[in-house]
Amino acid sequence: MTTTAPTSVAAYAAPSAKAPLERTTVPRRPVGEHDVLIDIKYAGICHSDIHQARDGWGEGIFPMVPGHEIAGVVAEVGPGVTKYAVGDHVGVGCFVDSCRECAYCRQGLEQFCTQGMTGTYNALDKNGEPTYGGYSTHLVVDENYAVRIPDGLALDIAAPLLCAGITLYSPLRHWNAGPGKKVAVVGLGGLGHMGVKIAHALGAEVTVLSQSLRKKDDGLRLGADHYYATSDPATFETLAGTFDLIVSTVSAPLNMDAYMGLLKVDGAFVNVGAPEEPNALNMFSLINGRKTLAGSMIGGIAETQEMLDFCAAHGLGSEIEVIRAEQINEAYERVLASDVRYRFVIDTATI
Numbered sequence: 497m498t499t500t501a502p503t504s505v506a507a508y509a510a511p512s513a514k515a516p517l518e519r520t521t522v523p524r525r526p527v528g529e530h531d532v533l534i535d536i537k538y539a540g541i542c543h544s545d546i547h548q549a550r551d552g553w554g555e556g557i558f559p560m561v562p563g564h565e566i567a568g569v570v571a572e573v574g575p576g577v578t579k580y581a582v583g584d585h586v587g588v589g590c591f592v593d594s595c596r597e598c599a600y601c602r603q604g605l606e607q608f609c610t611q612g613m614t615g616t617y618n619a620l621d622k623n624g625e626p627t628y629g630g631y632s633t634h635l636v637v638d639e640n641y642a643v644r645i646p647d648g649l650a651l652d653i654a655a656p657l658l659c660a661g662i663t664l665y666s667p668l669r670h671w672n673a674g675p676g677k678k679v680a681v682v683g684l685g686g687l688g689h690m691g692v693k694i695a696h697a698l699g700a701e702v703t704v705l706s707q708s709l710r711k712k713d714d715g716l717r718l719g720a721d722h723y724y725a726t727s728d729p730a731t732f733e734t735l736a737g738t739f740d741l742i743v744s745t746v747s748a749p750l751n752m753d754a755y756m757g758l759l760k761v762d763g764a765f766v767n768v769g770a771p772e773e774p775n776a777l778n779m780f781s782l783i784n785g786r787k788t789l790a791g792s793m794i795g796g797i798a799e800t801q802e803m804l805d806f807c808a809a810h811g812l813g814s815e816i817e818v819i820r821a822e823q824i825n826e827a828y829e830r831v832l833a834s835d836v837r838y839r840f841v842i843d844t845a846t847i
């Protein structure tokens with residue numbers, strides 16, 4: 497299959513875990529039978545990009561082009577493509593392939609594919625070629641691993657939904673956040689701010705547990721009913737036994753025992769943050785109160801589409817700061833310093 501797709505495209509890559517990201521070019525495969533070529537317009541910066549580009553989760557594949565919050569426009573389709581046409585608005589999240597045959601793939605839980613999903617970057621595809629992510633001008637992807645960005649959701653505020661949005665939507669739905677439920681979101685960053693918006697839209701009573709009260713006004717504006725500082729020990733006394741569900745988005749280890757004390761009997765603490773170090777827990781914090789400690793990782797393709805449709809129906813997008821590509825390294829430092837309200841999004845026209 498031949499294609500008009502560029503085979504070499506502009507991108508920003510980390511040459512190694514120690515080096516800043518810089519402009520380069522990376523190869524993209526020709527558009528195959530079931531592929532779409534996406535003209536990337538915006539790419540969000542997720543904290544996971546930083547963990548990986550700095551080898552925080554183990555040895556990465558370099559050069560690394562991060563980016564798994566991708567929003568763009570279909571520029572070309574393969575002859576077998578049925579879902580999309582040129583001009584459609586589409587998104588790509590954290591994975592671009594999976595085995596498609598295992599029980600989880602068949603259930604729409606491709607993120608838990610028994611063969612391992614193929615990451616959008618920092619992974620090898622089925623041919624053993626490295627994948628390169630969204631800090632780039634173009635991407636070629638199988639149509640089954642793209643989702644439709646509904647009309648009414650601008651591409652810049654939609655991009656972060658492809659990871660931050662689905663990572664919070666999936667556990668909030670799975671653990672039944674809704675009317676009558678008291679839900680806490682720990683950490684008001686990229687993931688956390690989407691958690692507040694989505695939990696509020698689902699009808700839950702939402703509390704933000706943030707390190708300080710610095711972002712309180714924002715939290716309340718985003719949909720939180722209450723806002724507490726976790727640096728204040730009184731918070732853990734005032735809120736003891738309060739929540740049905742706590743979702744932690746924190747990128748560093750937490751005092752788990754303190755947070756378990758905030759749950760009701762039968763409450764669940766769901767961790768979506770991915771700290772680089774392990775976290776200790778005293779088992780008495782779990783057994784006293786029949787509590788659940790769980791984790792959750794992004795969401796499958798069908799649920800990601802459901803989340804985008806939900807966000808469009810409720811007018812929810814990410815709060816963003818659009819940056820030029822040459823500001824990526826500075827943006828990384830600002831994310832690490834908790835200085836982002838609430839997601840950096842790269843305008844890929846500047847790459």
Ligand SMILES: NC(=O)c1ccc[n+]([C@@H]2O[C@H](COP(=O)([O-])OP(=O)(O)OC[C@H]3O[C@@H](n4cnc5c(N)ncnc54)[C@H](O)[C@@H]3O)[C@@H](O)[C@H]2O)c1
Nearest residue numbers: 543544663683684685686687707747768769770793794834
């Ligand atoms: N499970 C998944 O599928 C999934 C998906 C995406 C990202 N992640 C991970 O989630 C984490 C958060 O990602 P993000 O992009 O939202 O990062 P972020 O940096 O935008 O947000 C993290 C927030 O946690 C806050 N924080 C740090 N320590 C805290 C503490 N002790 N108490 C309360 N708040 C605290 C920070 O100030 C910041 O606001 C990262 O570890 C990332 O790798 C997991």
Ligand SMILES: [Zn+2]
Nearest residue numbers: 542544659660
């Ligand atoms: Zn992410």
